[in-house]
Amino acid sequence: xxxxxxxxxxxxxxxxxLIAGAFALAVAYFLGESRVDAAIALEETHSxxxxxxxxxxxxxxxxxxxxxxxxxxxxxxxxxxxxxxxxYALGRIGRFGPRATAALIAxxxxxxxxxxxxxxxxxxxxxxxxxxxxxxxxxxxxLMVALSVLLAVAAVIIGKRLAPRLGNWxxxxxxxxxxxxxxxxxxxxxxSFDEVGKDFPASLLWEFRLSTLAVQTTLWTVFGxxxxxxxxxxxxxxxxxAPSRVAxxxx
Amino acid sequence: MAQPAxxxxxxxxxxxxxxxxxxxWAVFFGVLMLVLLYFVGxxxxxxxxISGEGVHEWVHDGRHLLxxxxx
Numbered sequence: 001x002x003x004x005x006x007x008x009x010x011x012x013x014x015x016x017x018l019i020a021g022a023f024a025l026a027v028a029y030f031l032g033e034s035r036v037d038a039a040i041a042l043e044e045t046h047s048x049x050x051x052x053x054x055x056x057x058x059x060x061x062x063x064x065x066x067x068x069x070x071x072x073x074x075x076x077x078x079x080x081x082x083x084x085x086x087x088y089a090l091g092r093i094g095r096f097g098p099r100a101t102a103a104l105i106a107x108x109x110x111x112x113x114x115x116x117x118x119x120x121x122x123x124x125x126x127x128x129x130x131x132x133x134x135x136x137x138x139x140x141x142x143l144m145v146a147l148s149v150l151l152a153v154a155a156v157i158i159g160k161r162l163a164p165r166l167g168n169w170x171x172x173x174x175x176x177x178x179x180x181x182x183x184x185x186x187x188x189x190x191x192s193f194d195e196v197g198k199d200f201p202a203s204l205l206w207e208f209r210l211s212t213l214a215v216q217t218t219l220w221t222v223f224g225x226x227x228x229x230x231x232x233x234x235x236x237x238x239x240x241x242a243p244s245r246v247a248x249x250x251x
Numbered sequence: 252m253a254q255p256a257x258x259x260x261x262x263x264x265x266x267x268x269x270x271x272x273x274x275x276w277a278v279f280f281g282v283l284m285l286v287l288l289y290f291v292g293x294x295x296x297x298x299x300x301i302s303g304e305g306v307h308e309w310v311h312d313g314r315h316l317l318x319x320x321x322x
Binding site: 005006007010028032033036055056057061062063065066067068069070071073074076077078080081084087088090091092095097098101114118121122123124125126129131134135137138139141142208211212213215216235 | 264265266267268270272273276277280281283284285287288290291292293296297298304305308309310311312313314315316317318319320321322
């Protein structure tokens with residue numbers, strides 16, 4: 001295998017990301033938009049300073065073209081990065097085929113890039129969050145994402161090192177436990193933010209956060225399945241035709 | 252998380268793609284993808300490369316529903 005298959009997988013990863021983004025966009029539009037609208041309606045009854053005067057982008061455009069741009073670009077970019085990770089993981093994380101490798105990487109991405117940071121710094125709807133702390137909240141959110149991803153990579157490396165001594169099951173459990181403990185310490189020691197207004201409905205906050213989780217879960221699930229299928233199709237013919245080529249050369 | 256390797260015994264094992272073959276793609280496209288993610292997730296929030304509110308306002312709903320800190 002060479003750089004041609006890296007290119008083939010990268011292109012397919014971005015395509016799978018685009019398809020996954022389209023599914024995630026449907027979930028975001030049908031599950032999420034009503035909650036964003038409800039939160040903005042609450043925001044406007046309390047203060048009029050947000051947006052200040054004329055709207056740069058109308059709500060309709062934000063909820064359609066803007067939302068589509070955001071989710072689809074995210075899908076393509078995340079799909080491309082995940083494809084590069086799969087390129088490296090193929091044949092290196094155990095005896096998994098292309099589909100299983102793609103599914104594992106997609107699952108790991110959902111967990112490490114979204115769920116773990118989300119449990120510490122959950123998504124906030126409009127009207128929740130103090131604009132004065134946006135710098136600090138953004139820094140800590142991305143710090144948490146980076147920490148989670150790096151620790152997961154470290155856990156995989158340590159798990160592989162321990163495998164010959166402990167066996168696959170125990171090594172995987174030990175590495176997973178190490179990841180959970182260090183993430184737990186980060187949760188305990190990094191600052192938290194509670195900027196939900198007293199009269200912001202708890203049910204709306206819960207529904208909004210669940211919809212963001214649904215958007216990300218949809219995106220990574222569809223990506224894992226579509227990219228796994230495409231990867232299998234790229235790599236499997238090579239494996240199938242290899243014996244016949246050998247047979248031909250004998251003749 | 253870790254899925255440790257088993258010594259490849261069967262014919263089903265995949266030959267890993269060498270890191271040297273992946274590196275140029277990873278460096279160029281990895282950075283490009285991260286720049287895209289930055290524009291969707293963070294531009295004109297805590298930091299801004301382009302002045303104004305246009306990018307922030309355009310991807311506003313996507314940013315909220317993808318779980319990024321928005322404002």
